Amino acid sequence: MRSLKFRTAASADMRRLERETRAAWGEAQAAKYSTELRNAIKSLLDYPLRFPEFEPRPGLRRMTSGKHAVFYLVLENRIEIIRVMHLASDFERWL
Template sequence: MVRRGIQSEVRTLEFRAAAVADLRRTARETRARWGQAQAAHYVATLRDDIKSRLEFPLRFPEYEPRPGLRRMNSGRHAVFYLVFEDRIEIVRVLHAAAGFETWLG
């Protein structure tokens, strides 16, 4: 499942189901540890950073083990995404301490 989101003049930003689940898990874990206000702020920052990919999608380098997959950091999370002519797909949003290969498999 891919969720359609923000529309730009050139590209659409889409979230794969796993990325949506990652954002929800991040919000839940942040809320449990730091409270509702911090969770809302942190997730909003993640979403703003992700939205910025619409303007400069090639700004961040490819994630070497996976050709075509790009990685950008936002706070303590890594956002993995693919760039297509008409869209950007957010694949995963993983905590920096996660074993990326395990989650990206």
């Protein structure tokens, strides 16, 4: 069975987006959005190949949830979350 692993940058991305959502929209909305995003990421364990590869980077896949893109790799025994970025981000610059 596969597991989820967040790279350091992805963990920092999650903390930042939670902090920014809390500042802009309040604690309740931040908790709701974070839970929805984390549940979407967990769903990758069931169907990891359902999202397309990010063409500039072979093997890297991109899932969209809310206003964020989740970049991840499907490895033999785990799903590795590389980055979690706002859809307005310059993806190629930060990957």
